[in-house]
Amino acid sequence: xxxxxxxxxxxxxxxxxxxxxxxxxxxxxxxxxxxxxxxxxxxxxxxxxxxxxxxxxxxxxxxxxxxxxxxxxxxxxxxxxxxxxxxxxxxxxxxxxxxxxxxxxxxxxxxxxxxxxxxxxxxxxxxxxxxxxxxxxxxxxxxxxxxxxxxxxxxxxxxxxxxxxxxxxxxxxxxxxxxxxxxxxxxxxxxxxxxxxxxxxxxxxxxxxxxxxxxxxxxxxxxxxxxxxxxxxxxxxxxxxxxxxxxxxxxxxxxxxxxxxxxxxxxxxxxxxxxxxxxxxxxxxxxxxxxxxxxxxxxxxxxxxxxxxxxxxxxxxxxxx
Amino acid sequence: xxxxxxxxxxxxxxxxxxxxxxxxxxxxxxxxxxxxxxxxxxxxxxxxxxxxxxxxxxxxxxxxxxxxxxxxxxxxxxxxxxxxxxxxxxxxxxxxxxxxxxxxxxxxxxxxxxxxxxxxxxxxxxxxxxxxxxxxxxxxxxxxxxxxxxxxxxxxxxxxxxxxxxxxxxxxxxxxxxxxxxxxxxxxxxxxxxxxxxxxxxxxxxxxxxxxxxxxxxxxxxxxxxxxxxxxxxxxxxxxxxxxxxxxxxxxxxxxxxx
Numbered sequence: 001x002x003x004x005x006x007x008x009x010x011x012x013x014x015x016x017x018x019x020x021x022x023x024x025x026x027x028x029x030x031x032x033x034x035x036x037x038x039x040x041x042x043x044x045x046x047x048x049x050x051x052x053x054x055x056x057x058x059x060x061x062x063x064x065x066x067x068x069x070x071x072x073x074x075x076x077x078x079x080x081x082x083x084x085x086x087x088x089x090x091x092x093x094x095x096x097x098x099x100x101x102x103x104x105x106x107x108x109x110x111x112x113x114x115x116x117x118x119x120x121x122x123x124x125x126x127x128x129x130x131x132x133x134x135x136x137x138x139x140x141x142x143x144x145x146x147x148x149x150x151x152x153x154x155x156x157x158x159x160x161x162x163x164x165x166x167x168x169x170x171x172x173x174x175x176x177x178x179x180x181x182x183x184x185x186x187x188x189x190x191x192x193x194x195x196x197x198x199x200x201x202x203x204x205x206x207x208x209x210x211x212x213x214x215x216x217x218x219x220x221x222x223x224x225x226x227x228x229x230x231x232x233x234x235x236x237x238x239x240x241x242x243x244x245x246x247x248x249x250x251x252x253x254x255x256x257x258x259x260x261x262x263x264x265x266x267x268x269x270x271x272x273x274x275x276x277x278x279x280x281x282x283x284x285x286x287x288x289x290x291x292x293x294x295x296x297x298x299x300x301x302x303x304x305x306x307x308x309x310x311x312x313x314x315x316x317x318x319x320x321x
Numbered sequence: 322x323x324x325x326x327x328x329x330x331x332x333x334x335x336x337x338x339x340x341x342x343x344x345x346x347x348x349x350x351x352x353x354x355x356x357x358x359x360x361x362x363x364x365x366x367x368x369x370x371x372x373x374x375x376x377x378x379x380x381x382x383x384x385x386x387x388x389x390x391x392x393x394x395x396x397x398x399x400x401x402x403x404x405x406x407x408x409x410x411x412x413x414x415x416x417x418x419x420x421x422x423x424x425x426x427x428x429x430x431x432x433x434x435x436x437x438x439x440x441x442x443x444x445x446x447x448x449x450x451x452x453x454x455x456x457x458x459x460x461x462x463x464x465x466x467x468x469x470x471x472x473x474x475x476x477x478x479x480x481x482x483x484x485x486x487x488x489x490x491x492x493x494x495x496x497x498x499x500x501x502x503x504x505x506x507x508x509x510x511x512x513x514x515x516x517x518x519x520x521x522x523x524x525x526x527x528x529x530x531x532x533x534x535x536x537x538x539x540x541x542x543x544x545x546x547x548x549x550x551x552x553x554x555x556x557x558x559x560x561x562x563x564x565x566x567x568x569x570x571x572x573x574x575x576x577x578x579x580x
Binding site (some may be wrong): 003202 | 375395396400404407413414420423424425428429432433435436437438441442443482
């Protein structure tokens with residue numbers, strides 16, 4: 001019941017994030033990718049990890065957020081980055097809410113297929129509206145106003161982008177952290193653990209799921225918007241299955257339903273991708289596949305879950321929490 | 322019988338051609354201690370599912386304190402005061418015993434949708450849950466994961482969650498099922514300790530439990546009510562013996578006399 005209290009190690013990701021800025025000034029573009037992936041995985045964790053909503057189409061909301069920021073900036077309608085992200089959250093949230101109203105009547109495989117369909121429909125819509133979305137060539141060189149009117153986004157050197165992204169995910173993370181330890185978050189865990197029991201204690205299960213899905217979609221929209229801002233580019237790939245599958249792998253790798261699984265998973269995934277691609281440029285996905293098989297066989301709860309198990313077995317003895 | 326809390330009128334449920342529950346007229350009074358017995362497949366659990374709204378009725382009505390709740394959804398019926406336990410445990414296995422009970426209490430109090438403060442700060446809900454666990458002699462296990470408890474104590478958590486909803490009507494679907502007989506007394510003690518005003522309907526196969534607990538017994542056979550009366554009347558009813566108790570019944574009733 002005291003799980004919500006902050007622990008000392010929770011400062012580590014943020015210290016590491018800042019350290020990265022000073023230690024690898026040449027890799028800040030990569031760092032932005034990493035931060036965007038973390039935020040996207042965090043949004044998925046809320047839906048999949050906490051509420052148990054099985055989805056393969058979370059990229060839909062990432063894409064909606066990216067296009068919201070991208071199209072507004074490309075046509076010079078709105079270029080301010082912070083409010084731009086809020087708009088991305090709002091539009092993705094609305095799409096999440098509307099699709100959730102329909103989708104969340106289903107569960108399991110049906111739900112999985114319907115989330116995939118939603119994303120595919122959006123992909124085709126963006127493709128057909130190529131005159132506005134730029135189609136597969138996308139919208140390049142998006143103009144983004146300086147943060148707070150002062151700090152310019154430099155297209156060649158991503159230092160401002162990196163710190164901005166770090167700030168955004170800190171705010172989003174605090175929000176998600178408050179949410180998962182709240183009574184609402186507890187009830188999401190209850191729905192995941194035993195939905196029949198939740199019905200039997202009078203919980204409005206579907207309403208809770210829709211609220212959760214909407215919030216999760218809005219956060220994915222922020223991640224998408226952030227991606228468009230930090231790369232100054234958006235194209236159809238943001239709505240592709242690749243990205244949704246990747247974020248799912250990230251979460252499984254790191255451990256779902258654990259908040260920090262998104263962080264660990266994103267770091268490990270991108271590091272694997274980076275190094276494996278150097279060693280086996282043609283077949284790096286084979287290495288990733290093997291790691292995934294190992295995780296599925298021996299560490300169902302991901303790297304964090306494995307760590308917890310080892311800690312409980314070999315760590316210092318103490319009373320039950 | 323005193324004031325009627327829960328009533329059904331001509332309640333039926335069909336699954337395709339199968340009639341699982343057939344024209345059941347049933348009354349449960351305030352503070353009732355009522356047992357529902359019958360052979361396997363008699364429709365007892367389906368009947369509970371109709372009362373709680375898990376399944377819609379094909380025909381007939383369910384009335385709670387005279388109010389027609391036939392069209393009311395399950396979650397709303399819980400708010401109106403109908404709680405149940407399950408024949409097979411349906412718990413939040415990954416959570417602690419205390420969290421299991423708090424989940425129900427928070428839902429009842431109406432704070433379970435709150436988003437912006439930690440659940441652990443609601444000391445009123447936690448205190449109430451701990452008190453409840455104390456009355457069920459579960460307080461020592463409050464911080465243990467449910468999945469770590471022996472099965473008998475897990476059954477108690479089922480009961481704790483239902484009581485945490487402060488029901489007017491409590492439907493117990495074989496509360497002692499699967500519990501080793503050495504442990505079943507803890508379930509029975511807990512049921513006997515329930516607040517008096519609650520109307521309790523218990524489905525049970527164990528005749529010891531039925532005769533110890535129930536003031537009235539309804540026998541259900543093939544989806545319909547076959548007989549109803551006091552435990553002694555049911556026991557003495559030759560048709561019930563024939564249809565339901567069979568040969569095993571003699572042994573069970575004999576044991577009941579000794580108990």
